[in-house]
Amino acid sequence: MQIMMDYQFARRSNMDQEICNRSEPSEPLNVPNSVINKWQNTVNTMAKLMDVPTGLIMRLNKHDIEVYVSSQTEGNPYNPGDHEHFCGSGLYCETVIRTNKMLLVPNALTDEHWCNNPDVKLNMISYLGFPLTFPDGEPFGTMCVLDNKENTYNDNFIELIKNFLLLIESDLELLHYNKILGEENKLLSDYIDEIQDLREIVPICSCCKKVRDEKGFWQHVEHYLEKRTSAQCSHGLCDECAEKLYGKETVMRIKKRAEEREKERKKESKAQN
Template identity: 50%
Template sequence: MPHALEVPPQTVDKWQDIVNLLAEIMSVPSALIMRAKAPNIEVLVSSHSAGNPYEAAETAPLDTGLYCETVMETRQPLLVPDAIADVDWNANPDIKLGMISYMGLPISWPDGEVFGTICVLDRKKNAYSDQFLRLLAMCRDILQADLNMLMALSGQLAESQARIRRLVDSDIIGIFLWEVETQVIVEANDAFLRLVGYDREDLRSRGMRWTAMTPPDWLEVDLRDRLPVLKRSGHLQPFEKEYFRKDGSRVPVMMGVARFEDGGKQGVAFVLDLTERKLAEAEARESERRYRETQNALAHVNRVTTMGQLTASISHELKQPIGACAMNASAGLRWLGAVPPNLEEARLAFERINKDARQASDMMSHIRDLFKNAPLQKEGVQINEAIREVISLTRGEVVQHGVAVQMQLAEDLPPVKGDRVQLQQALLNLIMNAVEAMSTVEDGPRELTVRTAADADHTVVVTVRDSGPGVPPEHAARLFEPFCTTKSSGMGMGLTICRSIIQAHGGTLELCENEARGAVFQFTVPTLDA
């Protein structure tokens, strides 16, 4: 069942950053992510804010009238400005901890099963604001996107485990037992010994250590990333790596690793030789078929994933106008408290608050639009405005990678006919690809240029140019094909999705020749009057 799945540690760490940020932005002592584990409710993540009485892993029985219990039962948002003054809430158990105000939203699995809640609590009366509610909803959407991905990965893992069981029964898959502390392989089946070219004598002499059999480039990842997770959680998700054979050659494998429960002193590993398996080809063909039938769904996952990568950048952009509101509010109060009150300065302060609040509200609306999974709707879109919004969302990522951005946007462009969110997704993919490509540049400037221009035949041309390493000639011909990628990670679907979006708008997307270094992508979109 989906509700029984465990949230991976790396996802919990990401959620921890989210609740810490919520508590900081809203200036409350507690921001929580709760999980339903009948007959109890568990504090899964708790903000590291001063005065927070809740700690992760705490549990409480259900049916005790907790705020979050009501949210899960009704599956509706709950706002309690002052529980002490509210006869429906003045007996709430959270009041004993001093938490008298609450705002929370339900979190659900993709199948509708309730996961839990995300909420904030305060020791004082707090009606919160519509902006804070929208911010909480945006964070909830990020959490539900993670659960959607977790559920999908769980299904893939179940399929992989079924295949592995069949392979074990046929002695095709290698299995070995190893000591967690010494990394010595103490037992192995014939399939594994054949795979790595060792024999039983090597095994009996305790001369086989998986660390010594692992190439240095893979061993660094094992020791730095995988071994701590194994010691903490007791198992690892299936992953790929390589082993040295006894003769010094390498063999690529897929592995599943777990520790035994009796003290955790030994582990078991399942090793599949990837050089002889043909399953990957069949899965690639099946993936292509699935891509053609659920293209819109995949585009949405791509968009949500990319937005998840921009959480820090988005948070930074939101904190600026929100922080400015708080600062101007303090200034306005000081001007009103002056003797005599300086009404003109106070008015100017409140005008600045109004401006910054609208800016934050508009940004959150744009972000929510990007998270929605709505069908394509063509209308008039000001492409320059859409580009500026995407640049704003990516500003933190761009600054982090030391990229200088230039926008050369033609004036008086006619509106294009398209779906604003999907066009922004195509732009977001191209910009993030460019930033990632330039992150490896060490001997020159990192420059990103976005240019717009009117073209003949009622079209607008958008050009994205970077100063990265460019596209190798051997990849250029297949660049827009599914699963084609020059990156060390990723599905290789980003440019495929970009092209499908632009083609759905009646335009074209292509990689242009570039005399200097870097890559140039250009797409056209028909104007509204075309």
């Protein structure tokens, strides 16, 4: 009989993860080799302490779920890089990620829901897994153990994986915020570069007002700005040029109509409130 336990930790959200509905999955987080080596030691220790052939850290990679770290233990059939399409894979870990809950399957062979899942073909008939998430609740993957014999995984083993899980999620939290900080620093650096560009002496034609770039080509000022900064230019007429083109009386009538429309807009907005 399948046993599923609601086992949630602080900082976890209760929402059901709708991974399969994402048309543009995010790029997987870049994890440094030093962290991967630490995770390798963690899953090795976990598998040995629990006396099981397999300890894994699984990761979502776009539309796939992959073996990210696999314990270096005897009888482990999983290798880093092994992957399956996530949605509809039938893997134990798919259920863990989609429900964001712990999953315990003592013996898949005696459970009609799990007896045909892909891991049974590798003789991995028992499973205990937990969701791994980022600080914002987004799923990273799972941390799990599998056995080739029936295993009920007592409370001490559950508590052990819980503590290992918190260590991994602490690393994920640090990596997550370092990534955000790096993106913000890059944006700030771009702004500084733009400001530096605009502080230079800009050669402008005194007749047509075109700007000469660093390669000696003359450009309209709006093209020059858009190329060197994130600014986008729009076009209009100043009062002086409008009067030259259309006459002072026409410009006054246009401005008066614009003011009347603005008054009407404010009046309607006030009435609605």
